[in-house]
Amino acid sequence: MQQMTPAAMKAIALSDVVIGNAFYLEMLGSLLNNKQVIRSSMGKELDRAREAARLAADHNVAMVSGGDAGVYGMASIVLEIIEHEFPTQDVVVLPGVTAATAAASRLGSPLSGDYVTISLSDLLTPWEIIEKRMDLASQMGTPIALYNPKSRGRPLNLGKALNIALKYKDQETPVGIVKNVFRDGEEVLITTLGSLTENYDLVDMHSILIIGGEESRIWKEDKNVKGIITPRGYDRKYVY
Amino acid sequence: MQQMTPAAMKAIALSDVVIGNAFYLEMLGSLLNNKQVIRSSMGKELDRAREAARLAADHNVAMVSGGDAGVYGMASIVLEIIEHEFPTQDVVVLPGVTAATAAASRLGSPLSGDYVTISLSDLLTPWEIIEKRMDLASQMGTPIALYNPKSRGRPLNLGKALNIALKYKDQETPVGIVKNVFRDGEEVLITTLGSLTENYDLVDMHSILIIGGEESRIWKEDKNVKGIITPRGYDRKYVY
Numbered sequence: 001m002q003q004m005t006p007a008a009m010k011a012i013a014l015s016d017v018v019i020g021n022a023f024y025l026e027m028l029g030s031l032l033n034n035k036q037v038i039r040s041s042m043g044k045e046l047d048r049a050r051e052a053a054r055l056a057a058d059h060n061v062a063m064v065s066g067g068d069a070g071v072y073g074m075a076s077i078v079l080e081i082i083e084h085e086f087p088t089q090d091v092v093v094l095p096g097v098t099a100a101t102a103a104a105s106r107l108g109s110p111l112s113g114d115y116v117t118i119s120l121s122d123l124l125t126p127w128e129i130i131e132k133r134m135d136l137a138s139q140m141g142t143p144i145a146l147y148n149p150k151s152r153g154r155p156l157n158l159g160k161a162l163n164i165a166l167k168y169k170d171q172e173t174p175v176g177i178v179k180n181v182f183r184d185g186e187e188v189l190i191t192t193l194g195s196l197t198e199n200y201d202l203v204d205m206h207s208i209l210i211i212g213g214e215e216s217r218i219w220k221e222d223k224n225v226k227g228i229i230t231p232r233g234y235d236r237k238y239v240y
Numbered sequence: 241m242q243q244m245t246p247a248a249m250k251a252i253a254l255s256d257v258v259i260g261n262a263f264y265l266e267m268l269g270s271l272l273n274n275k276q277v278i279r280s281s282m283g284k285e286l287d288r289a290r291e292a293a294r295l296a297a298d299h300n301v302a303m304v305s306g307g308d309a310g311v312y313g314m315a316s317i318v319l320e321i322i323e324h325e326f327p328t329q330d331v332v333v334l335p336g337v338t339a340a341t342a343a344a345s346r347l348g349s350p351l352s353g354d355y356v357t358i359s360l361s362d363l364l365t366p367w368e369i370i371e372k373r374m375d376l377a378s379q380m381g382t383p384i385a386l387y388n389p390k391s392r393g394r395p396l397n398l399g400k401a402l403n404i405a406l407k408y409k410d411q412e413t414p415v416g417i418v419k420n421v422f423r424d425g426e427e428v429l430i431t432t433l434g435s436l437t438e439n440y441d442l443v444d445m446h447s448i449l450i451i452g453g454e455e456s457r458i459w460k461e462d463k464n465v466k467g468i469i470t471p472r473g474y475d476r477k478y479v480y
Contacts, residue, residue, distance in 0.1 A: 001246065002245065002246045002247040002250070003245050003246075003247055003335065004245065004246070005242065005243050005244065005245060005337060006241065006242045006243075006244070006246075007242040007243055010242070045474065046474055068337070068341045069345075069349075070341055070344045070345055070349050070350075070351050070352060071341055071344075071351055071352070071353070071355075072352075072353055072472075075345075075348075075349035075352065076349035076352035076353075076469055076470060076471055076472045077472060077474055079348050079349050079459060079467065079469050080469060080471060080474070083459050083461075083469065087461045087462075088461065093344075093345040093346075093348065093349060094345060095243065095337045095341045095342045095344065095345040096337060096341075097245060097308070097335045097336060097337060098338070098341055101308045101310055101311055101335045101336075101338055102335045104310045104311075104333075104335065105309075105310055105315070105333040105334060105335040106333075108315075108319055108333065109309075109310050109315035109316035109319050109333060110310075111310055111311055112310060112311070112312075112313075112315065112316035113311070113312055113316075113359060113364075113365070114356070114357055114358045114359060114365075114373055115311075115356075115357055116354070116355075116356045116357075116377075116380075116382075117354055117355060117356075118354045119353060119354060124353075124472050124473030124474060125353070125354075125473050129381070132380070132381075133354055133380045133381070133382060136376045136377070136379050136380045137356075137376070137380065139376050140356075140372070140373045140376045140377065141369070141372075141373070142356075142373060219319060219323050221323075221327045221328065222327075227319065229316055229319050229320060229323065230316060231316055231320060232312075232316045232317060232364050233364030233365050234285065234286055234317055234320070234364060
């Protein structure tokens, strides 16, 4: 909970009912004491949002979502349910540290400016759209943060996405992988776009993968790899 | 400080020296008690990073940066200085709530998935590159979060960027502007890409501007505008 904002903790503390995916509720520990806790599972997002909105008629309800609720989280689905079915219900969205920037912090500073986030999950977005976005993003020259890079149901999406990136990006482009960022079992790997296929096994749905931009480089002290730096461009403005 | 992580607060609490832009240090209040505080000004980022790295030889130094240090913040410049001039210095980057997702939370859920962040400041990035990124990002169909949308030194960049967006995006595309997000004087405005020129005055360098994606819509209760929703795509998977 070292990465959870006081505003989010306070919202949970003030609620009577806490609802969310069991995986995220697990992390809240004693914050859940003396509250009604509703553990939901993946794939049940619509039911979960409807249940939260229904209970909010006479309870303070906190919907817990991973990272930042507004990025691949529960905010949009809760608002859609409220819009369609509970239009007078009050709701407040609180931001959090999103997985892309959390992962970036463990890699040094690979984003440092303009960047793109793309999820490789085609459960909710058609694969053709993901490919189109990946193609345009790879032409931008910025870093790309990939969410949901691999899962059992879609083992090949990552390989396809990397092949698109390789149409425009050099083999030596730095790539950082962070699995379980700020959670038990955190793992960090720094490699290059050309060598990534050898490290596929580390990548799963709890990983964030950051592909560097045109100016990203691997940061070393002697021969030790310390991280990835994407310069902000101060070298264009000043001389070191 | 309701949006600052416990990890960041703890890092400051454990430091002897706190250094940063005076604007951000101002917000830390009593966290700065009994510490050496070095207030730096905009444009002095390189000196600030060097001073922090130099002092770190015999102090615990906290560099404070706005929002998430790894996104348009001080992380990259500090790491570059360490890489070049203080290669054995230990450093840890801590993530935060970045301005794009903070602003998004005040607008409802306008990002909700894949998105692009672009800064319109051409102090560190040549304008041609910004225009190219803006063009490609507008073709992606995702929301775009614009940082540094306007300042006295570059009053015309925003208009140029919006004209690029209008090559691909509908006039009715929702646009949200949040000025001073989670700070004194916060203002929120929801409009459309076609009507934005009438609201230029609100936009300044303390604003974040979010341009909706293909599926983004303005969320209303009766005639009251409540926010912007970018659906995640559950409507493609389930029937409401």
